[in-house]
Amino acid sequence: MPPRKIRNTLALALLGLLLERPMHPYEMASTLRERYKDTTFKINPGSLYDTVESLAKHRWIEPVETVREGNRPERTVYAHTELGRQEFVAWLDELVRTPVAEYPKFVAAVSYLGALGPERAADALEERARHLAERIEGADTALADTVGKGAPRLFMIEVEFVRHAWQAELDWARRTAAEIRSGSLPWPDNF
Amino acid sequence: MPPRKIRNTLALALLGLLLERPMHPYEMASTLRERYKDTTFKINPGSLYDTVESLAKHRWIEPVETVREGNRPERTVYAHTELGRQEFVAWLDELVRTPVAEYPKFVAAVSYLGALGPERAADALEERARHLAERIEGADTALADTVGKGAPRLFMIEVEFVRHAWQAELDWARRTAAEIRSGSLPWPDNF
DNA sequence: GGTCGTATAGTCGGTTCCGACTAATAGGGA
DNA sequence: TCCCTATTAGTCGGAACCGACTATACGACC
Numbered sequence: 001m002p003p004r005k006i007r008n009t010l011a012l013a014l015l016g017l018l019l020e021r022p023m024h025p026y027e028m029a030s031t032l033r034e035r036y037k038d039t040t041f042k043i044n045p046g047s048l049y050d051t052v053e054s055l056a057k058h059r060w061i062e063p064v065e066t067v068r069e070g071n072r073p074e075r076t077v078y079a080h081t082e083l084g085r086q087e088f089v090a091w092l093d094e095l096v097r098t099p100v101a102e103y104p105k106f107v108a109a110v111s112y113l114g115a116l117g118p119e120r121a122a123d124a125l126e127e128r129a130r131h132l133a134e135r136i137e138g139a140d141t142a143l144a145d146t147v148g149k150g151a152p153r154l155f156m157i158e159v160e161f162v163r164h165a166w167q168a169e170l171d172w173a174r175r176t177a178a179e180i181r182s183g184s185l186p187w188p189d190n191f
Numbered sequence: 192m193p194p195r196k197i198r199n200t201l202a203l204a205l206l207g208l209l210l211e212r213p214m215h216p217y218e219m220a221s222t223l224r225e226r227y228k229d230t231t232f233k234i235n236p237g238s239l240y241d242t243v244e245s246l247a248k249h250r251w252i253e254p255v256e257t258v259r260e261g262n263r264p265e266r267t268v269y270a271h272t273e274l275g276r277q278e279f280v281a282w283l284d285e286l287v288r289t290p291v292a293e294y295p296k297f298v299a300a301v302s303y304l305g306a307l308g309p310e311r312a313a314d315a316l317e318e319r320a321r322h323l324a325e326r327i328e329g330a331d332t333a334l335a336d337t338v339g340k341g342a343p344r345l346f347m348i349e350v351e352f353v354r355h356a357w358q359a360e361l362d363w364a365r366r367t368a369a370e371i372r373s374g375s376l377p378w379p380d381n382f
Numbered sequence: 383g384g385t386c387g388t389a390t391a392g393t394c395g396g397t398t399c400c401g402a403c404t405a406a407t408a409g410g411g412a
Numbered sequence: 413t414c415c416c417t418a419t420t421a422g423t424c425g426g427a428a429c430c431g432a433c434t435a436t437a438c439g440a441c442c
């Protein structure tokens with residue numbers, strides 16, 4: 001199997017939207033924002049138009065009409081193609097099934113935690129824990145009032161996941177800070 | 192405060208190495224690999240040389256000698272500067288203290304989980320769970336025999352963290368798959 | 383009725399990142 | 413001795429990504 005032609009996950013988001021109905025690029029971005037998907041996908045005007053072009057080049061989507069309002073440049077409305085629908089599902093399936101290596105900044109930093117010295121490391125971890133606690137609260141609020149409005153849980157399922165992941169990170173940060181403070185995580189000298 | 196001049200975490204890894212002793216670029220890469228840091232940092236020959244150049248341009252590191260062996264191109268050996276040492280610690284501190292938005296592929300996929308349909312979604316989550324279980328085992332082995340060799344825990348602390356994160360992800364995947372199978376996570380039709 | 387903020391819609395140039403490719407040497411075996 | 417492979421060391425062109433900037437329309441407010 002040749003590797004996927006497009007790897008940018010923003011493309012996944014756009015395809016997913018176009019499966020609902022045709023849209024023009026700016027509308028895709030604002031719809032994603034409305035649905036709070038801008039925490040899940042990095043939406044940047046530059047990347048947006050690049051990605052749309054790339055999707056079109058590979059025929060996963062295609063222009064269906066160009067609307068002109070006033071005397072300003074035309075907006076091009078895109079729809080998904082049959083190929084696009086197939087690629088979308090296959091890609092999704094693969095992303096869920098198979099963990100791939102990613103390189104989060106926090107892991108990078110933790111791998112040099114020693115360089116901060118025990119005091120400062122414990123401080124920093126505790127501060128992180130506080131930030132994470134706030135984010136978890138935010139997620140809980142968002143979940144509560146979205147479900148309160150009658151939306152199905154599945155629409156916010158990724159928020160449930162990140163909430164869970166943050167909680168795990170929070171637990172680790174607190175536990176590790178405590179171990180440092182108690183001396184049960186010994187600190188070698190050569191740092 | 193102006194934003195950091197360099198954001199690539201590979202730069203953090205390189206700086207960290209150069210705090211130990213001066214090295215030439217290729218040696219940095221192979222040392223990182225020896226220490227299993229290639230799962231934490233994305234090491235790519237292109238990025239490596241670009242990053243070294245960028246570090247040098249900003250005077251976080253500087254060339255200390257050029258060694259010539261045989262009649263082949265010179266290898267440039269770099270050392271950290273005082274500025275580099277300061278930036279390293281400040282950057283590290285910030286990365287640990289403050290969570291930043293990242294956009295992992297799995298979260299992207301989960302946010303469109305509905306499109307897979309309940310059957311396939313549960314299948315995919317269960318397969319992911321199996322992959323994660325394997326990785327966790329691998330991490331346990333690595334931890335056991337590194338500590339067995341007398342290395343301090345702190346040298347593998349990031350492995351402890353990712354192990355913890357994977358375990359949380361595994362739990363979520365299994366639980367969510369079970370909820371789908373049992374019907375307690377209802378599936379709307381419009382997917 | 384001017385102007386100030388906000389929403390709409392997108393452009394463009396630069397940096398960063400990537401990975402296939404090049405090339406020389408050392409070591410080991412037939 | 414010759415060849416094959418692994419290791420050392422790095423180059424280069426293109427793709428991806430970013431974000432500051434441009435520009436119009438619309439409503440609100442003084």
